[in-house]
Amino acid sequence: MTQSEQESLATRDRLVAGAFRLFARKGFRRVSLDEIAAEAGVTKGSLYWHFRSKQEVIKAASGYYYRTYQRRMNAAIASARDPYDRLVRALRFAVRTCLLDEPNRVFTMEVFTHAVHHEETRAGWRQFYDSVREFYVGLVEAAIVSDEVFTPSPRDAVNTMLATMEGIKLRALFEPELCSSREEGRMLQSLLAVFTRTPEPVAQT
Amino acid sequence: MTQSEQESLATRDRLVAGAFRLFARKGFRRVSLDEIAAEAGVTKGSLYWHFRSKQEVIKAASGYYYRTYQRRMNAAIASARDPYDRLVRALRFAVRTCLLDEPNRVFTMEVFTHAVHHEETRAGWRQFYDSVREFYVGLVEAAIVSDEVFTPSPRDAVNTMLATMEGIKLRALFEPELCSSREEGRMLQSLLAVFTRTPEPVAQT
DNA sequence: GACATTCCATACTGCCCGGTATGCACTCGG
DNA sequence: CCGAGTGCATACCGGGCAGTATGGAATGTC
Numbered sequence: 369m370t371q372s373e374q375e376s377l378a379t380r381d382r383l384v385a386g387a388f389r390l391f392a393r394k395g396f397r398r399v400s401l402d403e404i405a406a407e408a409g410v411t412k413g414s415l416y417w418h419f420r421s422k423q424e425v426i427k428a429a430s431g432y433y434y435r436t437y438q439r440r441m442n443a444a445i446a447s448a449r450d451p452y453d454r455l456v457r458a459l460r461f462a463v464r465t466c467l468l469d470e471p472n473r474v475f476t477m478e479v480f481t482h483a484v485h486h487e488e489t490r491a492g493w494r495q496f497y498d499s500v501r502e503f504y505v506g507l508v509e510a511a512i513v514s515d516e517v518f519t520p521s522p523r524d525a526v527n528t529m530l531a532t533m534e535g536i537k538l539r540a541l542f543e544p545e546l547c548s549s550r551e552e553g554r555m556l557q558s559l560l561a562v563f564t565r566t567p568e569p570v571a572q573t
Numbered sequence: 574m575t576q577s578e579q580e581s582l583a584t585r586d587r588l589v590a591g592a593f594r595l596f597a598r599k600g601f602r603r604v605s606l607d608e609i610a611a612e613a614g615v616t617k618g619s620l621y622w623h624f625r626s627k628q629e630v631i632k633a634a635s636g637y638y639y640r641t642y643q644r645r646m647n648a649a650i651a652s653a654r655d656p657y658d659r660l661v662r663a664l665r666f667a668v669r670t671c672l673l674d675e676p677n678r679v680f681t682m683e684v685f686t687h688a689v690h691h692e693e694t695r696a697g698w699r700q701f702y703d704s705v706r707e708f709y710v711g712l713v714e715a716a717i718v719s720d721e722v723f724t725p726s727p728r729d730a731v732n733t734m735l736a737t738m739e740g741i742k743l744r745a746l747f748e749p750e751l752c753s754s755r756e757e758g759r760m761l762q763s764l765l766a767v768f769t770r771t772p773e774p775v776a777q778t
Numbered sequence: 779g780a781c782a783t784t785c786c787a788t789a790c791t792g793c794c795c796g797g798t799a800t801g802c803a804c805t806c807g808g
Numbered sequence: 809c810c811g812a813g814t815g816c817a818t819a820c821c822g823g824g825c826a827g828t829a830t831g832g833a834a835t836g837t838c
Contacts, residue, residue, distance in 0.1 A: 372804080372806080372815075376814080376815065379815080395690060397602060400794080400796080401797085411816075412817090413817050414816045416798080417814085422795095422797090478686060481600065481683060481685070484682055484746065485600060524763075527744070530740065531739075531741050531743070532736045532740055534736075534743050535735065535736025535738065539732070539735075542688070542695060542702065575836075578784090581786095615786065617827085618785090618786055620786095621826095623785090626826080626827080627826065627827090
């Protein structure tokens with residue numbers, strides 16, 4: 369790869385990372401392409417050489433977010449060997465992200481609303497979330513084998529847990545007082561409780 | 574009240590209800606004030622006599638949503654006397670709304686994103702949600718007295734349940750296959766399970 | 779029955795911002 | 809060393825839409 373090609377890629381990376389930062393602070397609509405270009409130290413002419421439209425920038429910024437999240441999640445549990453410990457660390461990382469990482473909250477919120485009206489965005493998030501789900505199912509199944517958690521259906525339990533997690537992220541948006549380490553522990557407990565539940569009672573109609 | 578005053582109020586009501594309908598279909602940004610006025614059979618001149626800005630229209634539409642939701646919720650449980658039955662009916666109504674009522678999903682999603690960047694919207698939703706929370710706490714406490722559910726802390730349990738509920742609404746956005754009566758029953762069960770949980774284990778660090 | 783006020787229509791303004799057209803320096807292969 | 813394409817900057821356009829200015833008919837008031 370020539371030097372100019374490297375610089376081009378570097379510019380593109382700066383555009384994507386800067387776009388994510390701005391989107392995660394002000395939302396898609398309130399960030400103009402001029403602003404994104406300026407953040408990366410270039411102008412809109414350059415931006416339109418790398419991307420065909422604002423939508424493509426949003427897509428690239430989303431991809432950046434997905435990759436970053438998964439990388440940080442892996443780093444958070446990498447040092448643990450014990451299956452239950454790995455599960456707990458993953459949940460703690462997730463809760464901490466939901467409660468304390470405001471850019472994360474803003475960006476995902478933005479993705480959700482955008483996804484409502486945009487099929488491609490919806491598909492992208494769904495794929496990301498599918499891999500997150502599989503990640504947790506793997507952790508839970510491993511923890512079950514080592515006999516430290518129990519749930520009749522790991523997949524169902526993970527689905528419930530993920531739903532609760534998203535709800536916690538929402539609450540954090542409206543109740544900033546949740547962003548304390550004390551609350552963090554409580555949240556972690558209510559998530560773990562999903563995986564130590566006795567079989568559910570029969571449905572009533 | 575004179576006849577013209579009544580007609581004026583009626584126009585305002587049509588504007589608010591129409592605005593909600595349009596917002597719940599296309600989102601705040603994709604709906605123009607001309608469109609809202611046309612939906613109510615008037616023009617923007619009239620709209621600007623009733624409201625000072627688009628933000629005020631959004632606020633009014635949100636109020637309309639809050640009132641409507643609480644009214645429908647009350648209607649859903651009104652016919653039941655047994656405390657446990659009332660709780661189950663409330664949860665079923667909520668789950669059904671999350672899974673099947675698409676306008677509801679779109680509108681609340683829009684409110685969330687808007688709330689991120691707008692303090693007043695955030696305060697409005699928070700107040701609404703506080704009253705929803707109190708409503709459920711009342712139902713749960715009544716059900717405890719009649720000895721059909723158990724939870725060490727009704728308020729904490731309701732918080733967890735509400736978080737899960739919001740997460741379910743989100744999943745429904747990305748997984749349309751969830752919108753079946755079979756899934757509805759499963760969701761109801763996982764929510765009820767929150768209120769029949771044994772005390773949670775001690776936190777691990 | 780003048781006159782004010784209410785309630786609404788018409789027409790217009792101005793800004794923001796996504797997208798485009800074009801020019802230009804640089805480098806890279808032949 | 810020279811064309812060709814790359815990687816950007818500059819300048820401009822135009823559509824969409826919130827908000828305004830103004831007129832006018834109906835209603836209510838004295």
